Amino acid sequence: MSASTSTLLIPLHAKYVQSLGESKDDLMYHLTAHLRMNAIYWGLTALCTMNHKDALNREEMIEFVMSCWDDEAGGGFGAHPDHDAHIHSTLSAIQILIMQDALDRVDVDRVVKFILSLQQPSGVFAGDQWGEIDTRFLYCAVNALSLLGRLHELDVEKTVGYVRQCRNFDGGFGAVAGAESHAAMVFVCTATLAILDRLDEIDQEMLGWWLAERQVPSGGLNGRPEKLEDVCYSFWVLSAMAILKKVPWIDSDKLIAFILSAQDTDHGGIADRPGNQADVFHTHFGIAGLSLLGYPGLADLDPVYCMPARVIERMGLRKGWEGLPRKAS
Amino acid sequence: MSAESEDVPLYAERPEWSDVVPVPQYQGVDALAPINYSAEYQDATDYFRGIIRMGETSPRVLKLTRDIINMNPAHYSAWQYRYKTLIAIGADLTEELRQMDDFALTNMKTYQVWHHRRLLLTALRSRDAAAGELAFTARVLAADAKNYHTWSYRQWLLAHFNDEERLWAGERAWVEDLLEKDVRNNSAWHHRFFVVWSSGVREGDEDREAVGRRELAFAKEKIALAPNNPSAWNYLRGVLEHTKTPLSALTTFVQLYTVSSPSIAPEVMDLDNPVPTEGAQLPCVNALEFQADIYEQEGGTQITKAVEIWKSLANEYDTMRKKYWEYRIKEGLQTTHT
Numbered sequence: 001m002s003a004s005t006s007t008l009l010i011p012l013h014a015k016y017v018q019s020l021g022e023s024k025d026d027l028m029y030h031l032t033a034h035l036r037m038n039a040i041y042w043g044l045t046a047l048c049t050m051n052h053k054d055a056l057n058r059e060e061m062i063e064f065v066m067s068c069w070d071d072e073a074g075g076g077f078g079a080h081p082d083h084d085a086h087i088h089s090t091l092s093a094i095q096i097l098i099m100q101d102a103l104d105r106v107d108v109d110r111v112v113k114f115i116l117s118l119q120q121p122s123g124v125f126a127g128d129q130w131g132e133i134d135t136r137f138l139y140c141a142v143n144a145l146s147l148l149g150r151l152h153e154l155d156v157e158k159t160v161g162y163v164r165q166c167r168n169f170d171g172g173f174g175a176v177a178g179a180e181s182h183a184a185m186v187f188v189c190t191a192t193l194a195i196l197d198r199l200d201e202i203d204q205e206m207l208g209w210w211l212a213e214r215q216v217p218s219g220g221l222n223g224r225p226e227k228l229e230d231v232c233y234s235f236w237v238l239s240a241m242a243i244l245k246k247v248p249w250i251d252s253d254k255l256i257a258f259i260l261s262a263q264d265t266d267h268g269g270i271a272d273r274p275g276n277q278a279d280v281f282h283t284h285f286g287i288a289g290l291s292l293l294g295y296p297g298l299a300d301l302d303p304v305y306c307m308p309a310r311v312i313e314r315m316g317l318r319k320g321w322e323g324l325p326r327k328a329s
Numbered sequence: 330m331s332a333e334s335e336d337v338p339l340y341a342e343r344p345e346w347s348d349v350v351p352v353p354q355y356q357g358v359d360a361l362a363p364i365n366y367s368a369e370y371q372d373a374t375d376y377f378r379g380i381i382r383m384g385e386t387s388p389r390v391l392k393l394t395r396d397i398i399n400m401n402p403a404h405y406s407a408w409q410y411r412y413k414t415l416i417a418i419g420a421d422l423t424e425e426l427r428q429m430d431d432f433a434l435t436n437m438k439t440y441q442v443w444h445h446r447r448l449l450l451t452a453l454r455s456r457d458a459a460a461g462e463l464a465f466t467a468r469v470l471a472a473d474a475k476n477y478h479t480w481s482y483r484q485w486l487l488a489h490f491n492d493e494e495r496l497w498a499g500e501r502a503w504v505e506d507l508l509e510k511d512v513r514n515n516s517a518w519h520h521r522f523f524v525v526w527s528s529g530v531r532e533g534d535e536d537r538e539a540v541g542r543r544e545l546a547f548a549k550e551k552i553a554l555a556p557n558n559p560s561a562w563n564y565l566r567g568v569l570e571h572t573k574t575p576l577s578a579l580t581t582f583v584q585l586y587t588v589s590s591p592s593i594a595p596e597v598m599d600l601d602n603p604v605p606t607e608g609a610q611l612p613c614v615n616a617l618e619f620q621a622d623i624y625e626q627e628g629g630t631q632i633t634k635a636v637e638i639w640k641s642l643a644n645e646y647d648t649m650r651k652k653y654w655e656y657r658i659k660e661g662l663q664t665t666h667t
């Protein structure tokens with residue numbers, strides 16, 4: 001018998017995240033090796049938001065993270081032990097170690113050097129030595145440098161200059177200069193500017209409206225006009241709105257109902273939309289969205305760093321964002 | 330997963346690979362230790378790690394990386410090493426592009442596919458190749474007209490090679506064609522803005538005032554076709570903003586879309602103000618918003634009219650964003666009092 005989708009099934013989702021580390025004999029597990037580090041970060045953050053941090057073994061996790069250290073690349077983390085260092089997995093590694101209070105395991109100087117080596121003359125960051133560039137990698141770099149307390153080593157003007165180039169006539173931001181506005185890129189650009197205390201670069205009213213327009217009649221949010229709604233946009237759109245303090249502009253009850261309806265009530269986890277297969281990515285971003293909407297029983301999630309608010313506050317990094325007030329259950 | 334079936338031997342069984350020592354996948358941490366997936370995938374990636382360890386760049390590496398990419402299109406180390414090998418052995422890069430065409434079509438959502446082509450084009454430095462790529466991306470976009478990576482790649486090609494005659498010349502007509510097929514395609518609207526306004530002045534577009542008039546007429550015509558289309562309204566506003574034209578210049582047009590029932594088509598067609606297509610759902614939210622913005626900009630007593638519209642949006646036409654409209658009402662009233 002399935003549970004109903006009218007509430008968030010916290011114990012079931014905690015069990016789901018916990019079980020992910022156990023089913024390694026299927027092909028999907030190996031095809032997603034390039035996201036392994038990120039997957040652990042998504043799982044851990046989801047558990048922290050649900051107040052079930054201890055569902056995953058701390059020592060094993062730290063050991064895995066450290067086994068992904070890529071000494072040859074000069075000081076970053078790969079997604080998996082035999083993968084090359086990448087800025088996305090490096091950020092995830094740092095976030096995990098901070099959440100587990102184990103940052104002392106890392107040679108911070110070398111990580112900083114690795115990150116800074118990826119900045120391009122235009123100001124954007126590459127993901128790795130191969131050279132894929134976009135604003136997501138730029139956000140990874142700025143976020144990581146801030147968490148490591150080394151933002152002062154970044155060329156801020158050059159970085160902000162690239163973000164400015166990605167701004168479009170509709171008020172949104174794209175992945176690279178010239179590209180269409182997209183909610184995920186709006187998030188990374190907005191969060192980057194928040195970390196750099198440069199939100200004055202944004203026409204906040206106009207961008208807030210573009211974000212509010214992402215809500216469709218089902219209650220869910222899409223990433224671009226005329227595209228399908230998807231649970232992960234509950235984070236990309238909402239976090240940007242929280243940074244701009246505009247979350248109240250959309251219908252939160254309808255969005256909560258949409259996210260809850262995408263839960264797998266038998267095995268746990270949340271899918272991109274109702275009826276689809278759950279995965280850890282959408283589970284994390286669905287729960288993150290619910291946290292920003294003040295859903296009862298969840299911990300506060302910092303939308304700028306996408307980490308537990310408590311952790312960010314303790315580090316003295318909190319920016320002036322606002323979600324909806326936490327509801328009593 | 331792999332296209333070839335069981336009759337293809339594993340790398341471990343091929344004599345021509347016997348000089349490579351396969352490196353098994355890391356299995357250090359127990360709780361996270363894998364195995365039991367496709368034997369082909371494991372075999373190929375073991376030999377790939379062996380090749381990396383040797384630092385070999387040779388034609389057989391191209392076969393190996395292609396096998397891995399076929400099984401796992403997102404394997405970025407395989408892509409990276411493949412590119413390095415192509416350059417090292419002086420391979421024919423145009424041939425590589427053709428080899429990858431079908432693969433790119435079936436794996437268009439994979440970022441690496443497009444980054445690989447971008448690296449190849451950068452190395453080729455050929456406008457012929459760039460023109461060929463425009464044709465290729467057109468094929469891909471015909472299959473999925475909103476594919477983000479393909480669009481960014483096309484925009485990169487145009488800006489990077491920046492050839493007016495060979496690349497830019499057909500661009501506006503091509504994107505117009507896409508909008509003809511789907512007037513709600515936001516990617517195509519964005520691209521039109523990119524071509525006309527934000528990447529230099531196209532040949533024949535030197536008279537910017539004329540271009541502004543042409544683009545407003547274009548957007549209005551598309552709005553008439555499908556009034557509830559935020560992409561077209563955004564474009565319209567984008568043009569006004571870019572050409573520093575006040576919103577009020579479009580009052581007559583907008584009012585055709587703020588009424589609940591369509592006005593009877595005038596006997597003489599007003600080309601500047603096309604009427605909504607028959608059966609369109611009116612009033613149109615974007616038009617109401619536009620009209621309220623006009624009133625707000627005019628200020629003074631006009632604010633009352635703006636507030637009326639915002640109230641109707643909050644309570645009737647766009648209730649999902651009620652809080653937003655209430656915010657506009659509050660802000661609007663505050664400016665009149667200060």
Ligand SMILES: [Zn+2]
Pocket residue numbers: 230231232233272282
């Ligand atoms: Zn999604």
